[in-house]
Amino acid sequence: MENGAAPTAKPVIVAIDGPSGTGKSSTSKAVAAQLGLSYLDTGAQYRAITWWMVHNGIDLADPTAIAAVAGKPEIVSGTDPAAPTITVDGVDVAAPIRTQEITSKVSAVSAVPEVRTRITELQRSLATGAERGIVVEGRDIGTTVLPDADLKVFLTASPEARAARRSGELKGADLHATREALIKRDAADSSRKTSPLAKADDAVEVDTTELTLAQVIECVVTLVEEKRAGK
Ligand SMILES: Nc1ncnc2c1ncn2[C@@H]1O[C@H](COP(=O)(O)OP(=O)(O)O)[C@@H](O)[C@H]1O
Numbered sequence: 348m349e350n351g352a353a354p355t356a357k358p359v360i361v362a363i364d365g366p367s368g369t370g371k372s373s374t375s376k377a378v379a380a381q382l383g384l385s386y387l388d389t390g391a392q393y394r395a396i397t398w399w400m401v402h403n404g405i406d407l408a409d410p411t412a413i414a415a416v417a418g419k420p421e422i423v424s425g426t427d428p429a430a431p432t433i434t435v436d437g438v439d440v441a442a443p444i445r446t447q448e449i450t451s452k453v454s455a456v457s458a459v460p461e462v463r464t465r466i467t468e469l470q471r472s473l474a475t476g477a478e479r480g481i482v483v484e485g486r487d488i489g490t491t492v493l494p495d496a497d498l499k500v501f502l503t504a505s506p507e508a509r510a511a512r513r514s515g516e517l518k519g520a521d522l523h524a525t526r527e528a529l530i531k532r533d534a535a536d537s538s539r540k541t542s543p544l545a546k547a548d549d550a551v552e553v554d555t556t557e558l559t560l561a562q563v564i565e566c567v568v569t570l571v572e573e574k575r576a577g578k
């Protein structure tokens with residue numbers, strides 16, 4: 348084997364949750380790549396269904412309208428951490444799901460129970476099908492989607508650090524506006540009735556404010572290895 352676990356090892360399921368900008372995607376991708384596991388960005392799935400709703404003119408102020416069509420789009424996620432993909436009805440939406448428009452609308456769509464049921468089913472079937480195991484990142488993975496995960500990690504960071512990281516990505520974005528938008532989205536995600544953003548009781552909390560990305564990756568890889576060794 349080049350890296351990661353021996354082929355006979357039991358598949359390992361890792362849940363990584365936390366608010367926006369804490370480093371979930373970067374950490375999860377790198378940990379999965381290092382350990383030879385699959386990788387699933389569940390935020391991309393909620394963004395994809397939101398993109399489809401916008402594309403089809405669904406009234407996002409009306410949860411009943413969203414619920415009525417929640418089963419329509421076919422969302423397919425590619426789980427190779429070196430090249431994750433996402434399509435809706437066969438269309439590659441990797442770029443359009445990252446626009447400000449979708450970012451500002453995703454919380455309204457992801458709060459609808461019928462949307463969550465649909466996407467949760469997809470997530471569980473991908474996790475079950477991952478031969479060597481998977482790193483799944485999102486908001487409710489440890490609490491709801493995969494409550495029996497082998498390892499649960501909850502990443503946090505100060506709003507200032509998270510806004511600075513996000514502004515760094517969106518060239519020229521205003522730091523204050525980015526911070527406000529991020530806080531607003533976290534509040535919506537944390538206060539929804541169905542499956543809110545929350546730390547599972549048995550999750551390991553890692554505050555990444557003062558850590559480099561490399562340190563966070565190393566910390567999570569060590570936690571996975573300790574679990575595998577039965578510690
Ligand atoms: N510990 C860290 N220190 C500095 N920058 C980081 C750290 N973790 C992630 N980043 C950067 O912050 C940005 C957001 O990270 P990302 O993984 O997308 O967060 P999330 O998935 O939680 O929203 C990315 O540009 C990433 O490279």
Ligand SMILES: Nc1ccn([C@@H]2O[C@H](COP(=O)(O)OP(=O)(O)O)[C@@H](O)[C@H]2O)c(=O)n1
Pocket residue numbers: 366367368372389390391393394453454455457458484485486487488532536
């Ligand atoms: N497991 C998840 C993952 C994302 N989401 C929703 O999807 C949105 C986008 O998630 P994301 O992970 O792409 O967001 P970023 O943190 O990358 O900005 C979140 O703000 C939530 O509304 C969710 O409800 N449950």
